[in-house]
């Protein structure tokens with residue numbers, strides 16, 4: 001498969017929006033099942049956690065090999081948590097103490113990282129927390145942040161893209177008093193529906209094609225929503241909230257509806273916005289989440305799509321690779337509710353007033369990060385090097401510049417939330433500049449200034465990560481490490497292995 005033929009094919013698809021969704025490029029047999037038939041959208045199981053006498057909420061996850069019918073009537077070997085593909089939705093409340101007992105039943109080392117979570121570094125599940133085959137790991141922490149839609153996925157250095165591509169990903173929903181009191185759809189799987197969007201490409205015998213494109217890594221040509229292609233959702237209500245995760249390794253999605261209807265963004269990576277924002281499209285990059293609310297008419301059909309992005313996110317129009325910005329395909333067919341579904345009231349104009357908070361800039365430490373190809377500040381990831389030491393008592397301003405002319409990057413910082421204070425070369429970042437985020441897309445030759453609010457868990461011995469969340473970039477070295485310390489303390493990395501020494505940090 002060549003990049004050029006894929007692009008030509010996608011351009012041919014623009015405006016067609018066949019029920020087939022995104023098909024394969026011309027050199028490959030189109031995925032099976034794309035004859036217009038849809039299958040009901042699977043909803044990830046909501047994990048039934050247990051609360052022990054001490055008030056700890058317990059979850060158990062098992063990373064395991066399995067298989068799934070991503071394509072209809074085709075068995076594809078995959079990986080999953082507690083099942084063959086993807087993982088259950090974990091749900092917890094602000095203030096909960098949570099513990100997750102993880103077993104690795106794969107034949108290779110992995111880790112489990114809680115993307116978007118503020119928590120101690122030893123529990124973060126980054127590359128320094130390997131779980132060997134047959135091994136186990138039990139991080140625990142307290143939920144100290146506002147309600148939000150987060151996710152969990154592996155983070156083994158150099159292998160994150162492959163592990164995610166094979167299906168190790170699940171949603172996390174955090175609730176709090178604010179999210180529970182606001183009048184947004186909130187019945188899980190009914191009118192509050194997670195959408196885990198991946199992409200896949202298949203070999204001739206229906207297995208995951210894991211060949212690496214030198215520019216695009218494991219980018220797929222077939223959209224997969226909650227584990228299947230060509231899904232439909234039968235709405236029971238006239239207003240639906242979708243919690244959308246771009247769980248793809250490299251692909252951007254420009255979410256929009258087939259009739260270009262307006263919809264509302266009510267939340268971004270780190271929780272509810274102050275007020276809903278009406279849009280006709282919203283761009284998502286790998287690792288990002290967005291909560292959207294859409295109103296439906298009884299009996300109608302409408303499709304959630306990824307549509308070509310005006311301006312191509314600043315990439316040259318003739319760029320040989322486009323990361324999905326020019327692609328057009330269906331993600332989900334939505335069938336409206338029955339005629340007797342009651343009309344929804346007005347959307348609440350106040351969501352989370354606290355989301356209006358502005359990161360502190362006085363006395364802030366200002367840092368520069370330059371992203372170029374597979375490096376940050378001219379360096380590749382080194383697990384033995386601490387790149388940044390953060391003083392727990394001072395606010396941080398991170399200026400992140402993308403020096404590449406033909407690649408976007410999607411910058412993510414662990415253990416924090418941030419606001420985009422400034423956005424240079426801003427093509428389509430309207431939503432990225434509202435609300436709290438943990439991952440931000442930076443166009444070619446663009447830059448962002450981030451006001452970063454870390455979870456303050458000083459520990460000089462275990463690093464957190466910052467990296468590009470385009471996983472081929474991350475795995476190729478575009479990652480760095482930071483520690484959070486008490487004032488005057490210095491970084492002092494201590495190697496951890498498996499589930500052993502990490503407990504020394506608990």
Ligand SMILES: [Cu+2]
Nearest residue numbers: 409468470473
């Ligand atoms: Cu990147």
